[in-house]
Amino acid sequence: MATRGVAGKESGTKHELTEADQGGFYFTYGPYADPRLKIDPGDTVVIETQDAFGGAIRSESDKPTEKTNHPYLNPQSGPVFVKGAKKGDCLAVHIKAVETRGPQPAGTTCLIPEFGGLVGTAATATLNAPLPERVKKVVIDEEGVHWDDLVLPYEPFIGTIGISPEIEAISSLQPDYHGGNMDLPDVRPGAIIYLPVQVDGALLYVGDCHATQGDGELTGVAMEQAATVTLTVDLIKDWGFGWPRLETEDFIMTIGSARPMEDAARIAYRELTRWMAADYGFEELDAYMLLGQVGRVRLGNMVDPKYTMGASILKKYLGG
Amino acid sequence: MATRGVAGKESGTKHELTEADQGGFYFTYGPYADPRLKIDPGDTVVIETQDAFGGAIRSESDKPTEKTNHPYLNPQSGPVFVKGAKKGDCLAVHIKAVETRGPQPAGTTCLIPEFGGLVGTAATATLNAPLPERVKKVVIDEEGVHWDDLVLPYEPFIGTIGISPEIEAISSLQPDYHGGNMDLPDVRPGAIIYLPVQVDGALLYVGDCHATQGDGELTGVAMEQAATVTLTVDLIKDWGFGWPRLETEDFIMTIGSARPMEDAARIAYRELTRWMAADYGFEELDAYMLLGQVGRVRLGNMVDPKYTMGASILKKYLGG
Amino acid sequence: MATRGVAGKESGTKHELTEADQGGFYFTYGPYADPRLKIDPGDTVVIETQDAFGGAIRSESDKPTEKTNHPYLNPQSGPVFVKGAKKGDCLAVHIKAVETRGPQPAGTTCLIPEFGGLVGTAATATLNAPLPERVKKVVIDEEGVHWDDLVLPYEPFIGTIGISPEIEAISSLQPDYHGGNMDLPDVRPGAIIYLPVQVDGALLYVGDCHATQGDGELTGVAMEQAATVTLTVDLIKDWGFGWPRLETEDFIMTIGSARPMEDAARIAYRELTRWMAADYGFEELDAYMLLGQVGRVRLGNMVDPKYTMGASILKKYLGG
Amino acid sequence: MATRGVAGKESGTKHELTEADQGGFYFTYGPYADPRLKIDPGDTVVIETQDAFGGAIRSESDKPTEKTNHPYLNPQSGPVFVKGAKKGDCLAVHIKAVETRGPQPAGTTCLIPEFGGLVGTAATATLNAPLPERVKKVVIDEEGVHWDDLVLPYEPFIGTIGISPEIEAISSLQPDYHGGNMDLPDVRPGAIIYLPVQVDGALLYVGDCHATQGDGELTGVAMEQAATVTLTVDLIKDWGFGWPRLETEDFIMTIGSARPMEDAARIAYRELTRWMAADYGFEELDAYMLLGQVGRVRLGNMVDPKYTMGASILKKYLGG
Structure with missing residues (x-):
């Protein structure tokens, strides 16, 4: 890492x-x-x-x-x-x-x-x-x-x-x-x-x-x-990129904060798609389709001025 | 079960x-x-x-x-x-x-x-x-x-x-x-x-x-x-109750479907609070506060006419 | 009409x-x-x-x-x-x-x-x-x-x-x-x-x-x-078209129903853009830009299972 | 005024x-x-x-x-x-x-x-x-x-x-x-x-x-x-109050900005209910019910980081 x-x-x-x-x-x-x-x-x-x-x-x-x-x-x-x-x-x-x-x-x-x-x-x-x-x-x-x-x-x-x-x-x-106030337990x-x-x-x-x-x-x-x-x-x-990112031994994650909550999910997953395309050799639509099968979502907060979600993929699916 | x-x-x-x-x-x-x-x-x-x-x-x-x-x-x-x-x-x-x-x-x-x-x-x-x-x-x-x-x-x-x-x-x-079309992987x-x-x-x-x-x-x-x-x-x-519920060996879950997505989360968590109060001996606000610490959320779909989320709690927190 | x-x-x-x-x-x-x-x-x-x-x-x-x-x-x-x-x-x-x-x-x-x-x-x-x-x-x-x-x-x-x-x-x-239950006062x-x-x-x-x-x-x-x-x-x-439309002496209107409310507005305005393009001789992006200046929105309901909005344009801006 | x-x-x-x-x-x-x-x-x-x-x-x-x-x-x-x-x-x-x-x-x-x-x-x-x-x-x-x-x-x-x-x-x-950037045409x-x-x-x-x-x-x-x-x-x-208010010869208006759009409407109408109760002699639920019959909503923007709506009531309904 x-x-x-x-x-x-x-x-x-x-x-x-x-x-x-x-x-x-x-x-x-x-x-x-x-x-x-x-x-x-x-x-x-x-x-x-x-x-x-x-x-x-x-x-x-x-x-x-x-x-x-x-x-x-x-x-x-x-x-x-x-x-x-x-x-x-x-x-x-x-x-x-x-x-x-x-x-x-x-x-x-x-x-x-x-x-x-x-x-x-x-x-x-x-x-x-x-x-x-x-x-x-x-x-x-x-x-x-x-x-x-x-x-x-x-x-x-x-x-x-x-x-x-x-x-x-x-x-x-x-x-x-x-x-800011993402309240996302993966920030640990x-x-x-x-x-x-x-x-x-x-x-x-x-x-x-x-x-x-x-x-x-x-x-x-x-x-x-x-x-x-x-x-x-x-x-x-x-x-440079648009939104916070996170990495652990096992996965990479992008973090979106927005209301309504679906926009937090959209931001997080779009950023993840872009990250996979920029740094892991995926064609963008291939990344999108793979995330449809193995993407993971963590809900940080549903209470702050914007809601926060992290979208992630296990590194074992990133190849290389 | x-x-x-x-x-x-x-x-x-x-x-x-x-x-x-x-x-x-x-x-x-x-x-x-x-x-x-x-x-x-x-x-x-x-x-x-x-x-x-x-x-x-x-x-x-x-x-x-x-x-x-x-x-x-x-x-x-x-x-x-x-x-x-x-x-x-x-x-x-x-x-x-x-x-x-x-x-x-x-x-x-x-x-x-x-x-x-x-x-x-x-x-x-x-x-x-x-x-x-x-x-x-x-x-x-x-x-x-x-x-x-x-x-x-x-x-x-x-x-x-x-x-x-x-x-x-x-x-x-x-x-x-x-x-219906909940697309929730916990239904397995x-x-x-x-x-x-x-x-x-x-x-x-x-x-x-x-x-x-x-x-x-x-x-x-x-x-x-x-x-x-x-x-x-x-x-x-x-x-009788309002929304689908689910149980596994380890947890109980309630399932909400709505747009915007925060309403799916609200439905799921309110149903879970009520279930804990009705069947597991919790006072409603105690259930609410405990879910703030150990509640879990699974995003089913973010694509259907309504979005689906499951809110769950591990059985080990539900008491004797 | x-x-x-x-x-x-x-x-x-x-x-x-x-x-x-x-x-x-x-x-x-x-x-x-x-x-x-x-x-x-x-x-x-x-x-x-x-x-x-x-x-x-x-x-x-x-x-x-x-x-x-x-x-x-x-x-x-x-x-x-x-x-x-x-x-x-x-x-x-x-x-x-x-x-x-x-x-x-x-x-x-x-x-x-x-x-x-x-x-x-x-x-x-x-x-x-x-x-x-x-x-x-x-x-x-x-x-x-x-x-x-x-x-x-x-x-x-x-x-x-x-x-x-x-x-x-x-x-x-x-x-x-x-x-259905649009509750839109223009349906009069x-x-x-x-x-x-x-x-x-x-x-x-x-x-x-x-x-x-x-x-x-x-x-x-x-x-x-x-x-x-x-x-x-x-x-x-x-x-044929996707959503209800309405016409009075003075204006044409398209009606969208959705949650969250912005989706009702999006549906209504997209339908209006398409109607202007199909029947009133507008290029789609010209219609879009004109609606930015003279489009009107009426909120029907903010209480039903889907919210309803009507988007309209005065006929005097439609030419001909 | x-x-x-x-x-x-x-x-x-x-x-x-x-x-x-x-x-x-x-x-x-x-x-x-x-x-x-x-x-x-x-x-x-x-x-x-x-x-x-x-x-x-x-x-x-x-x-x-x-x-x-x-x-x-x-x-x-x-x-x-x-x-x-x-x-x-x-x-x-x-x-x-x-x-x-x-x-x-x-x-x-x-x-x-x-x-x-x-x-x-x-x-x-x-x-x-x-x-x-x-x-x-x-x-x-x-x-x-x-x-x-x-x-x-x-x-x-x-x-x-x-x-x-x-x-x-x-x-x-x-x-x-x-x-801020309300983009509400009533601010004229x-x-x-x-x-x-x-x-x-x-x-x-x-x-x-x-x-x-x-x-x-x-x-x-x-x-x-x-x-x-x-x-x-x-x-x-x-x-003191929570959100911008507006007054013309004919009406009073409260302005809410939020996402999703229904929250902008909720804020605006709640503020209007409170204003009617505080300054115009209404009991709160009476104000709420009257607004169900004669309240008016203007959509300011559906494009900024928060959407803006104004809720208003004609002064003629506010009594002596």
């Missing part, structure tokens, strides 16, 4: 970006922020992230609507400036680890009025009364995520990661072509996420780690946790 | 419904057809199905638009009348086997103009020129599905299955509350599909078997095949 | 189809019904229709959920068999009058749980509690529609009209390529609606008249009324 | 903001820009705007893809800082005039590949070949818009207008809660648009005037023109 990077297999410097280093967190992905760290391609960064509520929900008697203040939700660490990155390049971010941090119970999930997959929302606007607020705080330890009598598997991933758009400052609640340790650079230095942001999450993040809130994230960041020159 | 049926574990009579027995195939799911077979709950039926093109596409030089005649697409076998079935009951169809039949190359897939996930269609109407037609015929044998140099796994399932609506006759191209051997009975005798139809298919059936055409389907059909009295 | 018909300007026989003649009403549009009347092209039919509830909601203390029985909603009069009509022809239905009938208060509207534009529904499935049921009965007379202290204009139209599909029996609650006296014939005799159905309605039929229920509908029905041979 | 403003009926100072004064134009709506002008409530501003292409398309042989440079499209004049405006207030912008400026042919429209209502796009991603590029330049004078042999009416309006979000910088190609001379202030000074931006446009802006490009816009800007303290 990722042998095209500037750094190649050279291991670079290791940097830390603690909560104290960070100072103010960001709530948009944009070029108007001051970089918190400058690194070289190949360097590793260990970043402390807050949970999506900035740690404000501390007990099950807290009310999310009282403890949070829109639009100051989903705080992001960074941005990290990557030297040499230019528009048209690709940032290759190898996710090394996502570790729970902070006091127990470390996991927070909740019901927020007019937010979630099975309720009327700000966009799917209804006159129905909202559901009640409800908070659940759970212990996350080496056994897993303790949910009442159940132990759910600890399957951590990064809910929100991406680079700066060229001129927009996009809310950290939203996923789009720049990455072991994977490399490829992000299309739009500005000098790329400006990498990260936050919103989840200890576990179901497909679609049904309630709009996964098992939110503060985390320590370890990333090795490389740069691939002159590899 | 399915111990609530009228037949219980009694094994019933075995029936055959060959292509010759069938005579005319049906192209709608409705109450206006003559049953081809009457069975008792617990009986097993072995049914010959045609492929989605009624076998009309025989070589790679055939043009789908010339060989097919809308709306006479996706021929269905049956209907099978199940004695004792009444509105408000549930038909429990245990899928025992789906076996390829007919001469090689037994598998057919193709590109059909203005049909598929990455093209303008009859509904997503555009002025762009359509893609070219293209047919691919492949050998399906004990090794798998032979696709150029690749061997794809043989993972057969039933693309279209369901019961008759009360008064509608719904095109066999469409999935809905009655089942080993699974039980639960269908909400609307009319006396239920009137079970089946057709459109696939040798393999990717999530979403991207091109609108999977690896289509004529098949021999073996089903054991039981009846659960007074178990 | 409509000079291409078989009957031309000849005035034909006048027929009546009263509620008593009708006997059982129909709740699907399909070929499985017995014609109630056979007419020649050019004939006029005066048809009594029931309101969408079959008259079952008689007072403001009635509960819709108790008085109605799904799927037996939206009763349709007919079908009327038009001699000589074949697949590929067009039925041209000139709407002459829509008159309120029955005892006062003649108008009924209501709130139905999980149905309407601003509530969670069967398709946009939510866990929110439904709104309360509520019925409003109003007097409709020569002054207009008496709504509390307001008098709303009497602007009657036909909510549901269409022809039989070839093999489907489509619920009378649904609009589609065959017409003075207009000609063009319907693409699918079966011998066309099989014309009609029902669901509204005394007035806002764009989108927001609550899912307009000012429902029993009515006497006068139609002159002509036949245009060999004029 | 608008008697609640700080300035009341006092007429304020008149300011000019010419293209030369403007210097650099903006391509996002955000708080990161320097105000070009500071005014008091009640003041009038006369602003020169560029067309959506920044004037770059000068002849019918120009290729839009060669002359434009994404994301530097749809240049905006301003921002104008309004003294005293705070989050929670409302900016009331009375549109006095929209006048064509610049050399003839002053109007530009075109086809842009993968952009428009009847083509595959960046979001509704397809593999179909794009339509050809095409440019049309037309004279706009006192007679109207000269389109081949037709003269279309000059019905100018402001395509893009709004205030700064609190922390986001939203592309000027996108409409949202802050206004005579109307007052109400915009919910998010930041100190409100930061009013304006651009993208159209000489005429059809409902939905079907091709994605209306009759684009450089213009001189005259606005009188007042401030209403402590009137």
Whole structure:
């Protein structure tokens, strides 16, 4: 994987970006922020992230609507400036680890009025009364995520990661072509996420780690946790494309975010078709027909301002 | 699984419904057809199905638009009348086997103009020129599905299955509350599909078997095949619900079909929440919150008149 | 208008189809019904229709959920068999009058749980509690529609009209390529609606008249009324197209029904582009560009199983 | 109208903001820009705007893809800082005039590949070949818009207008809660648009005037023109709401922007229901039911990153 990077297999410097280093967190992905760290391609960064509520929900008697203040939700660490990155390049971010941090119970999930997959929302606007607020705080330890009598598997991933758009400052609640709040469980340790650079230095942001999450993040809130994230960041020159891509040992994936949901699927599959054509020797319609037989789709979120889907194909079908 | 049926574990009579027995195939799911077979709950039926093109596409030089005649697409076998079935009951169809039949190359897939996930269609109407037609015929044998140099796994399932609506006759191209053209790979051997009975005798139809298919059936055409389907059909009295359900050894699933795609996800997840509340002891909002952490979504089709999604939860999370 | 018909300007026989003649009403549009009347092209039919509830909601203390029985909603009069009509022809239905009938208060509207534009529904499935049921009965007379202290204009139209599909029996609650429950206020006296014939005799159905309605039929229920509908029905041979069309003195309109709503708009505008190209001498892309400047869109319903939009252009821009 | 403003009926100072004064134009709506002008409530501003292409398309042989440079499209004049405006207030912008400026042919429209209502796009991603590029330049004078042999009416309006979000910088190609690229023909001379202030000074931006446009802006490009816009800007303290509102002599309107399109309709109608309840004495469900009978919907655009719809009710139905 990722042998095209500037750094190649050279291991670079290791940097830390603690909560104290960070100072103010960001709530948009944009070029108007001051970089918190400058690194070289190949360097590793260990970043402390807050949970999506900035740690404000501390007990099950807290009310999310009282403890949070829109639009100051989903705080992001960074941005990290990557030297040499230019528009048209690709940032290759190898996710090394996502570790729970902070006091127990470390996991927070909740019901927020007019937010979630099975309720009327700000966009799917209804006159129905909202559901009640409800908070659940759970212990996350080496056994897993303790949910009442159940132990759910600890399957951590990064809910929100991406680079700066060229001129927009996009809310950290939203996923789009720049990455952002994709809430896609495949963005997990072991994977490399490829992000299309739009500005000098790329400006990498990260936050919103989840200890576990179901497909679609049904309630709009996964098992939110503060985390320590370890990333090795490389740069691939002159590899431009429209939407985030991802690679693991077994598969390659393209990620689309849109409403309605079918457009997220269309974007993801078109990007995958194009990737197969550009880098794996397929004629475009052959790729399309093969994906009809073996393509796979993962629903990231069905709750954010855009819905996110990943389309993938196993590497064993890519030949070579 | 399915111990609530009228037949219980009694094994019933075995029936055959060959292509010759069938005579005319049906192209709608409705109450206006003559049953081809009457069975008792617990009986097993072995049914010959045609492929989605009624076998009309025989070589790679055939043009789908010339060989097919809308709306006479996706021929269905049956209907099978199940004695004792009444509105408000549930038909429990245990899928025992789906076996390829007919001469090689037994598998057919193709590109059909203005049909598929990455093209303008009859509904997503555009002025762009359509893609070219293209047919691919492949050998399906004990090794798998032979696709150029690749061997794809043989993972057969039933693309279209369901019961008759009360008064509608719904095109066999469409999935809905009655089942129909769901194109969901989980409807495969080993699974039980639960269908909400609307009319006396239920009137079970089946057709459109696939040798393999990717999530979403991207091109609108999977690896289509004529098949021999073996089903054991039981009846659960007074178990009514809105949409098809499915059960395997490991999980329970609810199936929604709608446009836009998010509505398919909403239907599926709401039905699953309700099922967990009705039969597994969950308070509804607890079920909702747990699905936010461990719910799973499978995209059946993104190409039919309604899109289909299955939402599921592993049985291990459903408690004692 | 409509000079291409078989009957031309000849005035034909006048027929009546009263509620008593009708006997059982129909709740699907399909070929499985017995014609109630056979007419020649050019004939006029005066048809009594029931309101969408079959008259079952008689007072403001009635509960819709108790008085109605799904799927037996939206009763349709007919079908009327038009001699000589074949697949590929067009039925041209000139709407002459829509008159309120029955005892006062003649108008009924209501709130139905999980149905309407601003509530969670069967398709946009939510866990929110439904709104309360509520019925409003109003007097409709020569002054207009008496709504509390307001008098709303009497602007009657036909909510549901269409022809039989070839093999489907489509619920009378649904609009589609065959017409049906479009709830489009332009289907009113003075207009000609063009319907693409699918079966011998066309099989014309009609029902669901509204005394007035806002764009989108927001609550899912307009000012429902029993009515006497006068139609002159002509036949245009060999004029086939995909979706209903409409013509008034001032404009031509094409009607699309789909979800999501943008697909209804796409269908309607593509059909209009094609109509302008086929019959008004436009090059297709010129028609497209002109519609960008002067096209008009009317939202029929945003509540039915498919949403309906009409796209139109004033005749003064069509040249000639 | 608008008697609640700080300035009341006092007429304020008149300011000019010419293209030369403007210097650099903006391509996002955000708080990161320097105000070009500071005014008091009640003041009038006369602003020169560029067309959506920044004037770059000068002849019918120009290729839009060669002359434009994404994301530097749809240049905006301003921002104008309004003294005293705070989050929670409302900016009331009375549109006095929209006048064509610049050399003839002053109007530009075109086809842009993968952009428009009847083509595959960046979001509704397809593999179909794009339509050809095409440019049309037309004279706009006192007679109207000269389109081949037709003269279309000059019905100018402001395509893009709004205030700064609190922390986001939203592309000027996108409409949202802050206004922006709504492309709604009702935003025309005579109307007052109400915009919910998010930041100190409100930061009013304006651009993208159209000489005429059809409902939905079907091709994605209306009759684009450089213009001189005259606005009188007042401030209403402590009137906060979610989405832009509009008022004319005859009606009040609320404006929603979303995908899928039904969500734009839902937002617009919910906001209208709430406005009727808050300011016109309606009980919410009574407002909802009345809108079912007399509500009106205007489709602004069906082509931008979010679709825009206005829902309105005539003032005569709003009571005393």
